[in-house]
Amino acid sequence: MPLEWNTSYETGESRLDRQHRRLFDYANQLEGHLDRLRAGEAPDLGELGVFLSFVETHLYLHLTYEELLMRRTGNPAAAQGRAAHARLEAYGQGFRARLAAQGLTLPLLEELHHVMHTWLLGHVVRVDVGLQTALQASPQPAGAAASPPSRLLQAG
Template sequence: MITWKEDYNTGVQEIDEQHQDLFDYINQLDQCIRDEEYEGARIEIILNFLQMFCATHFCLEEVCMRQRACPVQEKNKKAHDKFLSFYSEFQDKYRTTNNKELLIRKLREALETWLVNHILKIDMHIKKCNNVNKAVY
């Protein structure tokens, strides 16, 4: 189980709320693993959420960093692109494998590691970049 900590707050309420939503979905994935449920409706809801989350949340972060002229905005974009590639590859494998348990367990581990590292090493820069430039979109 992954627990939200105040240390993960970026100072942008919408980003922090979305990160907390993602923590909740990772915990739901934990519950599926405990229940030995590696396919079906619950897993599909989680996987669909992750796909939607990536598309919308990453865009929000990138816009916030661009508006604040954050020096790590390019690094952030590259990290997002790399994660999207990982997730796309996961989806392809998940659709075709008979060993969904192994893939779901690897996804769960990768999500926590990636998310915590990304928040602490990249997203935290948003706090330091308060120069909001309303003209940049």
């Protein structure tokens, strides 16, 4: 079932909200890949490999940026958010290892799809939305949190 973005999921920080919407798009694109595989179409391994690389890169940059915002705003949930991000990163490392060992399989992609849906609906919708309060209360000048430092863009 495709995920639909809802404005109630917004944090009020435009870059973060765009990143969240993009993650929703990626989950839906993965669902499209799964639908084609389930219908018996041969997978385009190159296309899926590029897709998975984009997801991984976007997720890394997103988590880094989100943690930066949590620290800048003094969000009391920053440690909890970092711990949740660490668990997701550990899952990603395990996924990459299994992908290398097993190759691209339908069950592995179905698992990734499930994890993405669970994460987006659980963490983004229920936890990240809480950043809205911290962002509004932040004493920073307008736009200060909107641009990550240039070193962040070079990370990865």
